[in-house]
Every structure is written in C-alpha cells, then in structure tokens.
Amino acid sequence: VLTGGAFGGNRGVRPVPPEKGVFPLDHLHECDLEKKDYLACLKSTGAQSEKCRMFSKKYLECRMGRNLMAKQDMSELGFSDADVVVTPSEEKHKLQSPASDSKERK
C-alpha cells in the first residue's frame, strides 16, 4: 500500500529508511578534512562522483574509525581496492597500491 509519508508528503510514494541505517552527525568535525578533500575533488572534476570515489571511501573510513558509522567491509558499500588515494599527508596510512586514480569501469 502506497501512502503518504509521516508528514503527509510524497503523495503515492512512501519514504523508505536507509538500507544501512543512520549516520550520527559529526558534531566534532572529526572527518572534516576527508569531507573537504572529497568536495574539492568534485569541484575539480565537474562534480563527477565516479572520479572521486577514493575520497568518498576515505571519508566513510574516517567515520568508521571514529564511531560515526558502523564498521563494514568497503566492498559491501560498492568500493573496490582500486578506489585508493595516496597523498604525501597520508604516508602513515599508506595503502599498498600503486594506483593513485581508480580505474573506472565503463
């Protein structure tokens, strides 16, 4: 049965909760750096999400590391090992991959 949402909106389409739950808000701005890197990437690529996957992956990993997101395998979220970024500031977290850009599938 399709009904309106809790506030009577979305006539005919029922709001659906997120598949993997809710993010708590990052009140302490612990993942601001990762967020800014991702948004900067979007800006430089004309907002193309597929070119910035490595940054969105890092942002989600940051959340997981700070209890702002349930820990789960990144492959379950649609990421592959090719979604990696290596920058000078990340030397201590360097992942073992020579790729600095993800190889996108067509």
Place this chain on the structure above:
Amino acid sequence: MLMLLMECHGSLFLRRERVKVKPGESALAFYTAENRSSAPITGVSTYNVAPMKAAIYFNKIQCFCFEEQTLLPGEQIDMPVFFYIDPEFETDPKMDGVNNIVLSYTFFKVKE
C-alpha cells in the same frame, strides 16, 4: 550520467549542490545545515525525490535522516547521504529524458 541536485529547506539555511552519478554506483553527497538562531534546534528530516516517478530508483544506503538531530546555536554541521540509483533506471523507458533528479530534505523542528 545523472545529475543530482539537492536542496535543504526549513529553519536551516539553504544550500544547493550538484553531483553527477552513474546508476549502480554508490555515491556520497553532502548537505550543510547551520543553526543561525540563539537556541538549540532539534528536529528530524524527511526527504523528497523529484520527479516522483524516479523515486523508486533512488536508494539510500546511509544518511542523517529518519532520526532526531540537534544543532546547537551557531552550529554548522554536514549532513551526508550515501546512496545509489538503481541500475534498472537505465532500462526503464519511463525514465527516458530524466537526466536530473532532485533530492530535497525538509527539516522539521520537534521541540523549541
């Protein structure tokens, strides 16, 4: 590719962003909200997808919505949405000509 435009209404300020996504690929998008009042604001967000016929293909993996959130006076907060467009979007003839999907959130105060 689709373009996803976003808006955020209510007692928090409006910010519009645009993200180009491919059906089937998970993508991250950010809203930003700021409490410009002098009192905490507690509320819950509900969303809307336009055009409505595309809503069945919009899948949220994780988001800030569906639960009460509180913003302190002056607080600025990021509100991320992690989502994907169902790949079947591409083969549905009813979706021909749908190149833009607008995801908007409305934040409803639940207490003063």
